[in-house]
Amino acid sequence: MAYSEKYVAKSTTIASRLLGDETIVMSTVDSTLFSLNPTASAIWEAADGKTPLSRIVQEKLYVEFDITLEQARADAEEFIAELAAHGILVVYDRPIAQ
Amino acid sequence: MSLLEEMNQKASALGIPLSAHLDITWRCNERCVHCYLDHDVKGEMSTEEIKGVIRQLAEAGTFFLSISGGEPLLRQDCFEILEYARSLRFNVKLKTNAVMIGQKEAERLQQLGIEQIQISVYSHRPEIHDAITKLPGSLRRTLDAIRRMTALGLKVSITDVLMKHNVTDGRHVQKLAKELGVAFVIDPTITPMLSGDRSILSLGLSGKELEEVFRTEEFVGNVGEFCAPSGAVDDDVLDGHSCSAGHTLVYISPFGDVFPCVQFPMPCGNLRTQSFRDIWYGSTELKELRGVTVRDLPTCSSCGHVGSCTRCPGQAYLEGSMRGPSSADCEKSYARTGIPSANMMLKSEAAMASGMAWQASAQLVQIRL
Numbered sequence: 507m508a509y510s511e512k513y514v515a516k517s518t519t520i521a522s523r524l525l526g527d528e529t530i531v532m533s534t535v536d537s538t539l540f541s542l543n544p545t546a547s548a549i550w551e552a553a554d555g556k557t558p559l560s561r562i563v564q565e566k567l568y569v570e571f572d573i574t575l576e577q578a579r580a581d582a583e584e585f586i587a588e589l590a591a592h593g594i595l596v597v598y599d600r601p602i603a604q
Numbered sequence: 605m606s607l608l609e610e611m612n613q614k615a616s617a618l619g620i621p622l623s624a625h626l627d628i629t630w631r632c633n634e635r636c637v638h639c640y641l642d643h644d645v646k647g648e649m650s651t652e653e654i655k656g657v658i659r660q661l662a663e664a665g666t667f668f669l670s671i672s673g674g675e676p677l678l679r680q681d682c683f684e685i686l687e688y689a690r691s692l693r694f695n696v697k698l699k700t701n702a703v704m705i706g707q708k709e710a711e712r713l714q715q716l717g718i719e720q721i722q723i724s725v726y727s728h729r730p731e732i733h734d735a736i737t738k739l740p741g742s743l744r745r746t747l748d749a750i751r752r753m754t755a756l757g758l759k760v761s762i763t764d765v766l767m768k769h770n771v772t773d774g775r776h777v778q779k780l781a782k783e784l785g786v787a788f789v790i791d792p793t794i795t796p797m798l799s800g801d802r803s804i805l806s807l808g809l810s811g812k813e814l815e816e817v818f819r820t821e822e823f824v825g826n827v828g829e830f831c832a833p834s835g836a837v838d839d840d841v842l843d844g845h846s847c848s849a850g851h852t853l854v855y856i857s858p859f860g861d862v863f864p865c866v867q868f869p870m871p872c873g874n875l876r877t878q879s880f881r882d883i884w885y886g887s888t889e890l891k892e893l894r895g896v897t898v899r900d901l902p903t904c905s906s907c908g909h910v911g912s913c914t915r916c917p918g919q920a921y922l923e924g925s926m927r928g929p930s931s932a933d934c935e936k937s938y939a940r941t942g943i944p945s946a947n948m949m950l951k952s953e954a955a956m957a958s959g960m961a962w963q964a965s966a967q968l969v970q971i972r973l
Contacts (some may be wrong), residue, residue, distance in 0.1 A: 519717045521695035523667040526618055530667055537759070539607050566956050569782055604735035 513598040514586055515555030515561075520594055522550070531594055538592055543569055546585045553595060555602040559586070607618045611667075615852045621884055622852040625866050628654055629674040629683060629858050634701050634737040636724075638767055638807050640797045640867075641674065642723035648858040651681040653876070655688050657856060662692040666854075670698035670722075672866075674858070682907040683712055690716050697722055702749035703742055710752040721757045723750065726769075730877035736769060750784055759789040766817060767794060767807045775822055789928065790823050793932055796922050800870045808932075814939035834911035842899040846915045850893040864893055868918025893917070896927055903929050907946035909937040921944065 516522070521574035522531040522538055529547040531540040548566040559582060588594040605613075615622035618782050625701035630641045631646055649657065661669065669689055675702055689696050698713065699722045707714070713721065723746060727733040733743035750760050762784075764770075766776045774790060794808035809817065817823055824830040845851055850864030851871075857863070860875035862883045872881030872890050884890065898918070899905050904915055907929075914937075919930035929947035937945050944952070 520693065521667065521690075521717075521719065522693045523662075523665060525614055525620065525622075525665060525667070527612060528614075532667075532719070533718050534695070536759075537719065539611075541607055541611070 512559040513601050514553040515596050621669040621854045624661050625670045625855045627672050627675050627858050630681050631678050632675045634739045635775045639792050670697045671695040677704040695719050703745040705749035714756040722761045725762045727773040728780045763789045766792045771813050818940045830926050830939050837911040846917045850890050903947050
């Protein structure tokens with residue numbers, strides 16, 4: 507499957523905190539509350555707008571969790587699409603300074 | 605169970621102070637007749653000290669941060685503090701009387717992503733509101749600020765503290781909140797001053813007035829459900845705690861003093877001489893508080909209201925023991941259900957034994973028969 511490069515960054519309109527092995531994220535715009543599982547938390551923590559998503563998937567998901575690379579990519583795509591739809595994560599096609 | 609309840613449960617199990625209430629000043633430009641603070645205490649933490657506290661709270665896992673006072677905007681560094689808290693990704697709520705929030709301040713709050721602005725409004729009538737705040741023009745200025753903020757999409761919540769002075773205005777304030785498009789909360793509790801002075805309690809509602817409030821559908825929703833006596837209690841209730849104070853909630857004064865809650869003035873340490881982590885995990889007072897379950901409460905554990913009571917351990921502490929009853933909550937349970945609490949019955953029996961007729965004793969006997 508073709509995998510186009512992306513860069514993801516946390517929105518500035520969120521509040522977040524690590525709670526045990528999960529991350530809680532709340533939109534300050536609409537007060538939507540999310541609880542991110544450990545896999546999603548790993549992506550969230552690494553979402554600095556500078557690290558390519560492919561590297562995040564490789565280093566934070568594939569290496570640290572017991573899943574295939576394909577599964578890691580699919581999980582990341584699903585997670586990012588959902589949070590981007592809520593304005594929690596912002597997706598770029600080039601690195602950004604944050 | 606909601607996601608928020610799950611978060612609280614998890615934080616409690618992990619010993620994380622999920623919510624913190626930080627007063628950055630006790631100074632205020634209003635002098636509300638029912639206020640529990642002493643506005644003239646000197647020695648507030650500096651900007652850097654407060655930032656240090658906020659950083660430590662982030663490290664401890666705090667997510668919900670209420671910045672309050674006094675009037676927090678009286679500090680010239682208020683926005684610097686708010687900005688720092690947001691840079692550490694706290695969910696920040698600001699408690700303010702809003703009289704100092706002009707267009708520029710409202711825009712700044714919106715840019716910072718402040719989750720909610722919580723404001724007290726005591727009446728729709730300036731002569732009542734301003735008499736309570738003792739600041740002429742305060743209602744107009746507060747309402748102007750609310751309109752500015754809502755126009756920018758900020759979420760505002762109005763709290764109406766009901767007292768003898770303003771109890772008849774409650775529904776009008778609720779209507780006003782609706783017109784303004786903001787949330788509305790009633791608070792029928794006057795608490796003693798943190799110094800222990802109980803004189804302001806005389807401003808609170810009478811039992812009859814409290815009964816009327818609790819039977820007002822606009823305030824409580826389904827009156828039948830709200831006023832229904834508590835059902836049978838199970839081990840979950842008896843093995844649980846009265847509230848989150850000291851478990852997942854912490855209060856920090858402008859002077860760095862740490863307490864379980866703003867309404868629970870049991871000193872647990874000071875952040876000028878100790879780290880937050882040392883206080884939160886090491887304070888003997890907090891350890892003792894965390895060890896108290898509902899089952900351990902000598903009077904309340906056998907009370908019929910135990911499953912639904914809003915017992916405040918801080919008020920109980922001010923009455924003499926954190927394990928004791930909180931009389932104001934006994935009165936609320938009684939006003940809600942018509943059934944006296946175990947504490948009221950004990951007091952009644954003691955009064956009768958000493959030949960004194962306590963006001964509710966006759967009702968108590970009738971109900972028991």
